[in-house]
Amino acid sequence: MGKTAENIEYYLDSKNDKDYLQDLLLNIKEAYKNQTKLTFRIVKPKEKGFLVKVGGLFAFVSFNHFGWSYPSIEFWRNISNSLIGGFFSGKIYQVEENPISIQIDAKEQEFENRNLIKGSKYRGIILRKTKYGFFVDLGLHFNWKCGSILGLIHISTFLKESDYKNWKVGNEVETVFQGYNENNQPALGDIIERGKWRNGEMEKLIGTVQKVTVSINESGKPEYYVSGEHKATVPIKKEFYPNLRTTAKKYTYRLKDGEIIDCEIIKINRKKDSFVLKLQIEPPMS
Known part of the structure; x- marks a missing residue:
């Protein structure tokens, strides 16, 4: 029974919550059967993925079933909180009733084309610190509408040495796009002259x-x-x-x-x- 203007009083009665949940679950089952793409919202990070809300119910999206991948789970744990509240889409690939358990495959995303402009500043999240710099994801700057844009800020491109010492994983930082390196990875940093040696321009x-x-x-x-x-x-x-x-x-x-x-x-x-x-x-x- 769906919620309509005629039966709204039925749903306002708390003892009928089970019927309401059953209707939501039926909708999810229908989407699963037809492999319909649904929009979900990330609620909070879990050990191996995200708790999300889809069609009025809670569901789970593992890191392995998300719209992009990272070299290690360390990256996911450092980016997870920045994705809370984000909207993505996916298909149901598993549904159980007792208790209710819904698994979503969100690998296929329709992301907007990224258009990074050389010399422009972008916001990003630090995902890993190494002896030669920081791996930073600029996807945050576009509210993740372009997916993940993972780049490297080389230590030689810092204007202030104190930044390298003080920045930590999970921090939001601002950096300059220098171009792409030989691996087609965004080269980032504040010193434009140094960026030329990282983005393939000198090669x-x-x-x-x-x-x-x-x-x-x-x-x-x-x-x-x-x-x-x-x-x-x-x-x-x-x-x-x-x-x-x-x-x-x-x-x-x-x-x-x-x-x-x-x-x-x-x-x-x-x-x-x-x-x-x-x-x-x-x-x-x-």
């Missing part, structure tokens, strides 16, 4: 020949700067100069402060945010 220069400025330091040794600003090294290795190592050494000895030379970018050094270069030299005339 695009590998194999190209660039103008390099030479600066002679106090020890009389040359230092190298691509485009006059990005640090670089010029290792005189056999693999780079199979038959020209001696020629390459003599070439570097003769370099003058402020001189501009052509070099090929061989690779990048991520630890030092610098380029590895190969001199563009010709074999000596015989």
Whole structure:
């Protein structure tokens, strides 16, 4: 019996609660039979999933049946409280009556396309702290309408070292989107210049020949700067100069402060945010 204007007094009588619950359960069974997609609201996190409300009844969605996945359950436990009150959809895959138990599969979600703008700030939740930075989920910024957007704030991109020491998992933080790294993962952080070394922008220069400025330091040794600003090294290795190592050494000895030379970018050094270069030299005339 469904609730209508004619029988509302019936439902106001507390002794008829069982009938009302039975009607709700019948609706859930019908949705289960037809595999109808239902909207549910997250009520609170549990050990291995979420207690949710669907069709007026409580149900359960496990982490394994949610709309996205994380590398470990640690991530789920650190994000769970931020999902309370969120609305998602799913299909009933198990129903029991005594006691009532409803299981929902919410793997198939219709999320909006994410449109992260380089250089823009976004809010996120810290899910893990490592020695090289923080894993942060920016899904919060879009009220989870775009699902999970997991990125990394590298320790080298912090404007304040105290942030790395003081931030904790579960904290809501604000960070800048720097672009995507080689794994198509959002690179995050406050120092935009450092972000270029994390989002693949600098890797695009590998194999190209660039103008390099030479600066002679106090020890009389040359230092190298691509485009006059990005640090670089010029290792005189056999693999780079199979038959020209001696020629390459003599070439570097003769370099003058402020001189501009052509070099090929061989690779990048991520630890030092610098380029590895190969001199563009010709074999000596015989």
